[in-house]
Amino acid sequence: MSSGIRATPEVTLERAAAPTRLEWRVATVVSVRAETRHARTLVLDVPQWPGHRAGQHVDVRLVAEDGYQAQRSYSIASAPESPTLELTIERLEDGEVSPYLCDVLQPGDGVELRGPIGGYFVWEVTLAGPLLLVAGGSGIVPLMSMLRHRALAADASRARSPVRLLYSARTADDLIYASELARLGSAPDVRIEYTLTRSAPADWTGYNRRIDRPLLEEVAWPASEGTRAFVCGPTPLVEQVANLLVEFGYDPLRVRTERFGPTGS
Numbered sequence: 001m002s003s004g005i006r007a008t009p010e011v012t013l014e015r016a017a018a019p020t021r022l023e024w025r026v027a028t029v030v031s032v033r034a035e036t037r038h039a040r041t042l043v044l045d046v047p048q049w050p051g052h053r054a055g056q057h058v059d060v061r062l063v064a065e066d067g068y069q070a071q072r073s074y075s076i077a078s079a080p081e082s083p084t085l086e087l088t089i090e091r092l093e094d095g096e097v098s099p100y101l102c103d104v105l106q107p108g109d110g111v112e113l114r115g116p117i118g119g120y121f122v123w124e125v126t127l128a129g130p131l132l133l134v135a136g137g138s139g140i141v142p143l144m145s146m147l148r149h150r151a152l153a154a155d156a157s158r159a160r161s162p163v164r165l166l167y168s169a170r171t172a173d174d175l176i177y178a179s180e181l182a183r184l185g186s187a188p189d190v191r192i193e194y195t196l197t198r199s200a201p202a203d204w205t206g207y208n209r210r211i212d213r214p215l216l217e218e219v220a221w222p223a224s225e226g227t228r229a230f231v232c233g234p235t236p237l238v239e240q241v242a243n244l245l246v247e248f249g250y251d252p253l254r255v256r257t258e259r260f261g262p263t264g265s
């Protein structure tokens with residue numbers, strides 16, 4: 001987006017009544033965290049945030065001095081249990097909005113957002129049955145909210161659904177949340193597999209190709225009535241994986257998809 005952009009126009013929010021989900025509110029950047037060379041997390045304090053479910057997203061709006069507006073959707077990375085709202089944004093070099101969110105916004109700045117949005121691509125710890133998560137690139141973000149929710153949910157008496165995550169990225173350096181995933185993946189009922197599509201380090205022990213039928217067959221749960229799958233990332237990856245899962249016998253109603261963008265990872 002051109003210079004002169006600002007995240008927060010001179011908006012006076014109505015203080016008397018809590019904004020509804022689809023009204024814009026001004027969040028404050030509490031801190032920022034580099035995740036990879038191309039991605040960073042914004043930790044936000046959102047006044048009167050109504051709470052969210054794992055998998056939902058928000059819309060973020062930027063307004064230029066001449067009134068030009070750009071709006072994009074960003075999945076919520078944090079668990080519903082978290083006191084702050086976290087978004088993780090991958091910078092597209094020629095992008096209009098993501099470079100601003102990745103490079104320019106700083107702690108103390110305001111940013112307009114509305115949400116939470118979405119009731120289809122959501123998972124809650126109360127849902128029984130094995131869970132399969134498949135991510136391409138920044139498609140890991142809403143799945144991370146699900147994994148964090150699964151780890152943090154207070155209902156310890158309930159047996160947690162066993163989970164498998166298949167995460168595809170270009171290179172090892174592009175893996176977002178790598179150390180947290182390593183920690184989560186050490187639990188006995190969590191299995192995490194990675195595949196790198198461009199280059200892999202010499203000592204790499206994961207897969208190193210795009211997700212194809214044999215790879216998905218090796219990682220996915222065998223089809224069963226209770227299995228749920230959430231697939232998120234670039235459109236070609238999402239379509240390929242969802243089609244394969246249905247061919248494997250997954251119930252199409254339990255294969256939930258979220259498409260982030262037009263290109264492959």
Ligand SMILES: Cc1cc2nc3c(=O)[nH]c(=O)nc-3n(C[C@H](O)[C@H](O)[C@H](O)COP(=O)(O)OP(=O)(O)OC[C@H]3O[C@@H](n4cnc5c(N)ncnc54)[C@H](O)[C@@H]3O)c2cc1C
Nearest residue numbers: 072073074075088089090094095096097098138141260261
């Ligand atoms: C429901 C939903 C949730 C999303 N959550 C996230 C998230 O958590 N983190 C995140 O980083 N992004 C997320 N996205 C993608 C995000 O909304 C933007 O599309 C992305 O940040 C690019 O915006 P931009 O303005 O920088 O690029 P644009 O100016 O819109 O596009 C620049 C160039 O990149 C191409 N492009 C646009 N989007 C993508 C993409 N996603 N991948 C590859 N190429 C693209 C365009 O065709 C164009 O050539 C989500 C999208 C949706 C629909």
